[in-house]
Amino acid sequence: MFNVQNQTIFFKQKPHIIGNYAIVGPKEGLGSLKNYFDYIMKDDLYGEKTYEKAERKMVEQAVIGAVTKANLTPKDLQLFVSGDLLNQIVTSSFAARAFDVPYVGLFGACSTMAESLAIGASLVNAGYFDNVACATASHFSTAERQFRYPLELGNQRPPTSQWTVTGAGCSILSSKGNGPIITSATFGKVTDFGINDVNNMGSVMAPGCASTMISHFKDTNTKPDDYDLIVTGDLGKLGSEILIDLLEDHGYKLGTNYNDCGQIIFNGKQSVLMGGSGCGCSASVLNSYILEKVRKKEYNKVLFVATGALLSSTSTQQGDTIPGIAHAVVIESYEEEKSPKKEKKGSKN
Amino acid sequence: MFNVQNQTIFFKQKPHIIGNYAIVGPKEGLGSLKNYFDYIMKDDLYGEKTYEKAERKMVEQAVIGAVTKANLTPKDLQLFVSGDLLNQIVTSSFAARAFDVPYVGLFGACSTMAESLAIGASLVNAGYFDNVACATASHFSTAERQFRYPLELGNQRPPTSQWTVTGAGCSILSSKGNGPIITSATFGKVTDFGINDVNNMGSVMAPGCASTMISHFKDTNTKPDDYDLIVTGDLGKLGSEILIDLLEDHGYKLGTNYNDCGQIIFNGKQSVLMGGSGCGCSASVLNSYILEKVRKKEYNKVLFVATGALLSSTSTQQGDTIPGIAHAVVIESYEEEKSPKKEKKGSKN
Numbered sequence: 001m002f003n004v005q006n007q008t009i010f011f012k013q014k015p016h017i018i019g020n021y022a023i024v025g026p027k028e029g030l031g032s033l034k035n036y037f038d039y040i041m042k043d044d045l046y047g048e049k050t051y052e053k054a055e056r057k058m059v060e061q062a063v064i065g066a067v068t069k070a071n072l073t074p075k076d077l078q079l080f081v082s083g084d085l086l087n088q089i090v091t092s093s094f095a096a097r098a099f100d101v102p103y104v105g106l107f108g109a110c111s112t113m114a115e116s117l118a119i120g121a122s123l124v125n126a127g128y129f130d131n132v133a134c135a136t137a138s139h140f141s142t143a144e145r146q147f148r149y150p151l152e153l154g155n156q157r158p159p160t161s162q163w164t165v166t167g168a169g170c171s172i173l174s175s176k177g178n179g180p181i182i183t184s185a186t187f188g189k190v191t192d193f194g195i196n197d198v199n200n201m202g203s204v205m206a207p208g209c210a211s212t213m214i215s216h217f218k219d220t221n222t223k224p225d226d227y228d229l230i231v232t233g234d235l236g237k238l239g240s241e242i243l244i245d246l247l248e249d250h251g252y253k254l255g256t257n258y259n260d261c262g263q264i265i266f267n268g269k270q271s272v273l274m275g276g277s278g279c280g281c282s283a284s285v286l287n288s289y290i291l292e293k294v295r296k297k298e299y300n301k302v303l304f305v306a307t308g309a310l311l312s313s314t315s316t317q318q319g320d321t322i323p324g325i326a327h328a329v330v331i332e333s334y335e336e337e338k339s340p341k342k343e344k345k346g347s348k349n
Numbered sequence: 350m351f352n353v354q355n356q357t358i359f360f361k362q363k364p365h366i367i368g369n370y371a372i373v374g375p376k377e378g379l380g381s382l383k384n385y386f387d388y389i390m391k392d393d394l395y396g397e398k399t400y401e402k403a404e405r406k407m408v409e410q411a412v413i414g415a416v417t418k419a420n421l422t423p424k425d426l427q428l429f430v431s432g433d434l435l436n437q438i439v440t441s442s443f444a445a446r447a448f449d450v451p452y453v454g455l456f457g458a459c460s461t462m463a464e465s466l467a468i469g470a471s472l473v474n475a476g477y478f479d480n481v482a483c484a485t486a487s488h489f490s491t492a493e494r495q496f497r498y499p500l501e502l503g504n505q506r507p508p509t510s511q512w513t514v515t516g517a518g519c520s521i522l523s524s525k526g527n528g529p530i531i532t533s534a535t536f537g538k539v540t541d542f543g544i545n546d547v548n549n550m551g552s553v554m555a556p557g558c559a560s561t562m563i564s565h566f567k568d569t570n571t572k573p574d575d576y577d578l579i580v581t582g583d584l585g586k587l588g589s590e591i592l593i594d595l596l597e598d599h600g601y602k603l604g605t606n607y608n609d610c611g612q613i614i615f616n617g618k619q620s621v622l623m624g625g626s627g628c629g630c631s632a633s634v635l636n637s638y639i640l641e642k643v644r645k646k647e648y649n650k651v652l653f654v655a656t657g658a659l660l661s662s663t664s665t666q667q668g669d670t671i672p673g674i675a676h677a678v679v680i681e682s683y684e685e686e687k688s689p690k691k692e693k694k695g696s697k698n
Contacts (some may be wrong), residue, residue, distance in 0.1 A: 005427070009478075052663060052664070078354070085437075088662045090661045093539060094659070094669065096539040097539040097540075100352055105674075107432065107438045107454065107455065109437065122477060128471060187428060187452070189449055190445040190452050268485075299599065310439070313435075323445075325442075
C-alpha cells in the first residue's frame with residue numbers, strides 16, 4: 001500500500017544531544033509527566049499580553065534553558081533550527097530575533113521536533129556546524145483560535161478531537177559530548193487518505209506515520225522489537241490504533257514498547273478526548289521524560305516519530321482533504337568507545 | 350553595527366544544478382525577462398478554481414519541468430525541499446503530495462529559494478542524497494489577500510510598496526553533472542530595525558541582507574568585485590538603495606555588478622512601484638535568466654541573496670515590528686577538471 005524508498009540517512013559522527021529543556025503550561029503540569037518538565041508555567045499568558053507572545057517567550061526560554069544545561073551560552077550556537085504551527089512560523093522567527101544566531105525556519109506542523117532534529121543532525125554530522133539548537137512549540141490558545149474557532153465561542157469538541165499542548169522543547173546538538181546520540185533520520189513523504197475532518201487529526205496523521213516507519217524498518221533492517229521505545233508524536237488514542245492496524249497489515253507488530261506522546265502527556269482524568277497534539281506535545285515529552293530515560297540508560301534505543309497534519313484554514317475552506325507527514329530519528333544512549341591501548345594515568349607524553 | 354560570525358559553509362563536492370524551470374503569471378510575462386521563462390500562464394487562475402490551487406499547480410509544474418530538463422523523472426528524486434508564503438506553507442505541502450518523494454518543508458518567506466538551495470546543497474554535498482528538488486512560489490492574489498486586504502477592495506498602494514510576483518521556480522541539485530555548481534552557502538540571522546510598515550518590505554529586508562552579505566564577504570575573504578553578479582532577492586528600488594548605503598558604511602562598495610530580482614523582473618513601464626517581491630520573484634529570475642547566463646558562462650560567479658520579511662498578519666495586528674532575514678548561495682559555472690594524464694582518444698583499455 002505504501003510506496004517506500006530509501007528515506008533514511010545515517011550519522012557516523014553520531015551528533016550528541018548535549019542539552020535539552022521542556023517548558024509546559026499549567027494543564028500539562030498536572031499531567032502524568034509533571035515531574036519531568038524543566039518548567040511549568042503558572043498561567044498560559046506567561047506575563048505577556050497575548051498568547052502568541054507567550055508562545056514566543058516559551059521558545060526563547062527553552063533555547064536558553066537547553067543551552068545552559070549544555071554548559072554553553074547562546075553565543076556558542078552556530079545555528080538555530082525551528083518551526084511551529086502559527087502562520088508564517090512567527091513564534092520561531094521572532095524567538096530567533098532574540099538570539100543573534102543564524103536561523104533556518106522549518107514548517108512540518110506537529111512533525112517539527114523530528115524534522116528539526118533530522119536537519120540539525122544532518123548538518124552537525126556533515127561537519128558544517130558544531131552546536132545547533134533544534135526547537136519547536138505550540139500553545140493551545142494560539143492554535144485553537146487560528147485553526148478552529150474563537151476561544152470565546154466555547155465550542156463543544158467532538159469525540160475524535162485532540163487537545164493542543166501548550167509547551168516548547170529544545171535540544172542542543174553537538175559534534176562532541178557524552179550522548180544521547182542521534183544515529184539516523186528518516187524523512188517522510190506526504191500522505192493523504194482523503195480525510196477532511198479538522199477534528200480528527202489522528203486519522204489524518206496515522207498513514208504518513210505508518211509510511212515513514214515502514215521505510216525506516218526496511219532501510220535500517222530492523223523490526224519494532226529492536227527498540228526499547230517507539231514513540232509517535234501526537235497521534236492520540238484513535239490515531240495510534242489506526243497506526244497499529246496499518247503496520248500489522250504490512251507485517252510489523254507494535255508491542256508494549258510502543259507509545260504515543262499525545263497519550264502520555266496528560267493523565268487519564270484530564271478531559272482531553274483523544275489526547276495531546278501540537279508541535280509542543282512531542283517536543284516537551286522528548287526533551288524531558290524520554291531523553292532523561294535515555295541518559296539513565298533505561299532506554300538504549302528510541303525511535304522518535306513526530307507526526308504532522310499539513311492543513312491551513314484556507315485549504316480546509318476550499319474543500320481540500322488533509323495531508324499528513326511524519327519524520328523519524330533514532331536516539332541512542334552513548335557508551336564512550338574505549339581506546340584499544342589505554343595509556344596509564346599520569347604517564348608523560 | 351552588524352554582529353556577524355562564521356555563517357558560511359563550503360561545498361567541496363560542488364552540488365550541480367542539473368535542471369531548472371521557471372513559470373510566471375501573465376503580468377510577469379510582459380516584463381523584461383519574458384524571453385527567459387519556461388512558461389508564461391495566460392491567466393493567473395491557471396485553470397483552477399482558486400488562486401491558492403493555481404499557486405500549488407505552478408509548483409507542481411516547476412518541479413516536473415525542472416526534473417524533465419534534468420533528464421530525470423520525479424521518481425528519481427530522493428528529497429523535495431520547498432516552502433512558500435501561505436499559512437502553513439500549503440502550496441508546498443500540497444504540491445509534495447503529488448510527487449511521492451520525501452519532503453522537507455521550510456519557511457523563510459521570500460528568502461526561501463536561497464534557503465532551500467542552501468539546505469539542499471548541504472544534504473547533497475554531505476552524500477546523503479543524489480537528486481534533490483528545491484522549489485518555491487508566490488502568487489500575487491494569494492499573498493495580497495492573506496497579508497493585506499481583500500482583492501475586491503481595490504486599495505490604493507503606497508509608494509513604498511512592492512508587487513508580489515506570480516511565479517514559481519525549481520532547481521534540481523545533483524551529486525553529479527556539468528554545473529552550474531553551488532560552492533558555498535551563508536545562513537542569515539534575523540534582523541529587526543524596528544520598522545512596522547507592512548507596505549515597506551524593502552526597508553525591512555535590507556538590514557538582514559546587509560548582515561548576511563557582510564558575513565559572506567568576511568567568511569569567504571572576498572569583496573563585491575570578485576563576483577560577476579551579486580543579486581538580491583526582492584529588495585526593490587528602495588531596499589536596494591538602503592542595502593548599498595548599509596554596505597558602504599561597512600566598507601563594501603557595490604558596483605554595476607549588483608542587481609535585484611525585484612527590479613529586473615518587470616519592465617520600467619509596468620506600474621509596480623518599488624518592484625517585484627514574493628518567494629516567486631527570486632525563484633523565477635534565478636531559475637531562468639540567471640542560471641541561463643551561468644550555463645553560457647556569461648556569469649562565472651554569482652552571489653544569490655534571497656531576502657525575506659518574517660511577519661504574519663497577527664504579529665502586525667499585535668503591534669510587533671517586522672524582522673527580516675537573508676540567506677545566500679554562491680553559484681559558479683563549471684569547468685570539468687582535466688585529468689593530469691589524458692588518455693588518447695580511441696585507446697583501448
